[in-house]
Amino acid sequence: MFRTKSDNGVNNMSIRSQLLKGVLDGCVLAMIEKEEIYGYELSQKLQAFGLMGISEGTIYPVLLRLQKSNWIVGTMRPSGNGPNRKYYSLTNEGKENLKRIRSEWNLLNDPITKILRGDEDANNC
Amino acid sequence: MQTTVKELVKQNNEKRKILTSENQKYYENMLVYIRTNALKSERATEEVLLEMLDHLIEAQKEGKSAEDVFGKTPKELAEEIIETLPKETFKDMLDFGFEIAFTLFGWYLAISGLFPLITRQDQTIHLGSVFLSAVCLISSIILLIYFIFRVIKRNAFEDKVTKSKVHWLFGLLFVLLLGIGISVNYFFDPFGPSLTISFMFEFGLGCFFLLAAFLFKKMRESK
Numbered sequence: 223m224f225r226t227k228s229d230n231g232v233n234n235m236s237i238r239s240q241l242l243k244g245v246l247d248g249c250v251l252a253m254i255e256k257e258e259i260y261g262y263e264l265s266q267k268l269q270a271f272g273l274m275g276i277s278e279g280t281i282y283p284v285l286l287r288l289q290k291s292n293w294i295v296g297t298m299r300p301s302g303n304g305p306n307r308k309y310y311s312l313t314n315e316g317k318e319n320l321k322r323i324r325s326e327w328n329l330l331n332d333p334i335t336k337i338l339r340g341d342e343d344a345n346n347c
Numbered sequence: 348m349q350t351t352v353k354e355l356v357k358q359n360n361e362k363r364k365i366l367t368s369e370n371q372k373y374y375e376n377m378l379v380y381i382r383t384n385a386l387k388s389e390r391a392t393e394e395v396l397l398e399m400l401d402h403l404i405e406a407q408k409e410g411k412s413a414e415d416v417f418g419k420t421p422k423e424l425a426e427e428i429i430e431t432l433p434k435e436t437f438k439d440m441l442d443f444g445f446e447i448a449f450t451l452f453g454w455y456l457a458i459s460g461l462f463p464l465i466t467r468q469d470q471t472i473h474l475g476s477v478f479l480s481a482v483c484l485i486s487s488i489i490l491l492i493y494f495i496f497r498v499i500k501r502n503a504f505e506d507k508v509t510k511s512k513v514h515w516l517f518g519l520l521f522v523l524l525l526g527i528g529i530s531v532n533y534f535f536d537p538f539g540p541s542l543t544i545s546f547m548f549e550f551g552l553g554c555f556f557l558l559a560a561f562l563f564k565k566m567r568e569s570k
Contacts, residue, residue, distance in 0.1 A: 260398075261398050261399075261401070261402050262401065262402045262405045262406070265402070277415075277416065277417055277418030277424070278402065278406070278415075278416045278417070279399065279402075279416055279417035279418055279424050280418070280424065280427075282395060282398070282399060282424075282428055283424070283427040283428050283430070283431045286391075286395060286428065286431040286432060286433075287431045289433075290431065290433055296394075298349075298350065305358075305362075305401055306350075307401065308394065308398055
């Protein structure tokens with residue numbers, strides 16, 4: 223995990239997880255959209271994208287929540303040589319909601335970046 | 348065919364043996380904490396527990412510890428998981444309630460029904476007393492189960508010392524509650540309408556309850 227010198231890592235992590243809370247669901251949905259995937263694989267791929275500093279376990283409440291809202295479904299399947307694994311895939315409802323999350327994120331992404339960067343006013347690009 | 352809940356628990360027990368002792372301790376604390384939530388779907392609970400165990404086993408192969416995987420605050424993660432687990436259906440909860448009630452009353456009736464069965468004497472019972480006794484027994488059991496769940500949950504992330512102390516308390520309270528439930532008949536004079544029952548009735552009813560409990564159990568385990 224990366225830590226800055228001036229701050230302690232714990233604080234950075236909790237800020238990061240606070241910020242992530244709203245968008246982690248979207249990230250998980252987007253990963254599942256690409257291919258059917260199981261828990262461990264999912265956490266590794268999120269980390270491979272550079273999403274560090276959140277514990278791998280936090281994907282499980284997310285997966286449970288998404289299943290409860292019927293955005294994803296999990297099916298047990300034997301995996302190559304390993305144990306039976308629960309592979310997740312998007313439902314139609316999940317696909318629609320991912321689309322919605324993407325467009326909402328696009329609406330927020332630009333203004334928030336500008337605001338946090340400290341731009342003088344709205345026209346300044 | 349879908350794996351039964353019983354099978355999931357068995358798999359979990361087997362796979363846990365692969366864990367290092369440190370990881371096993373961490374995982375089992377979380378498992379106990381998550382399992383002691385009676386109102387959540389048993390299947391969903393066991394499924395996510397097994398999923399997390401598989402995850403931990405794979406991570407362990409790469410030299411990661413349970414703390415690396417599930418973080419420094421397992422209790423918070425466990426709470427979050429419990430919160431997001433789907434509720435048990437009302438029917439399943441009712442079935443399980445019947446199973447417990449039939450088991451307890453089945454044993455109680457079958458054992459106390461042995462005496463009239465041996466002496467071959469018909470009995471006179473007073474419905475009021477019988478009713479009061481039943482209510483006392485049921486509420487003492489509910490209280491006990493609630494207490495056990497609460498204590499187990501509280502102690503999930505504590506050390507071993509407090510655990511053994513707590514076990515003592517369990518035993519004491521259990522004996523006390525059961526004693527009151529059974530002997531409540533002798534504290535009050537028999538009351539309510541009385542009727543005479545055959546010497547075989549109590550034992551027979553007990554056996555019938557035990558059979559019903561057995562069927563409920565089989566039904567639950569086949570899910």
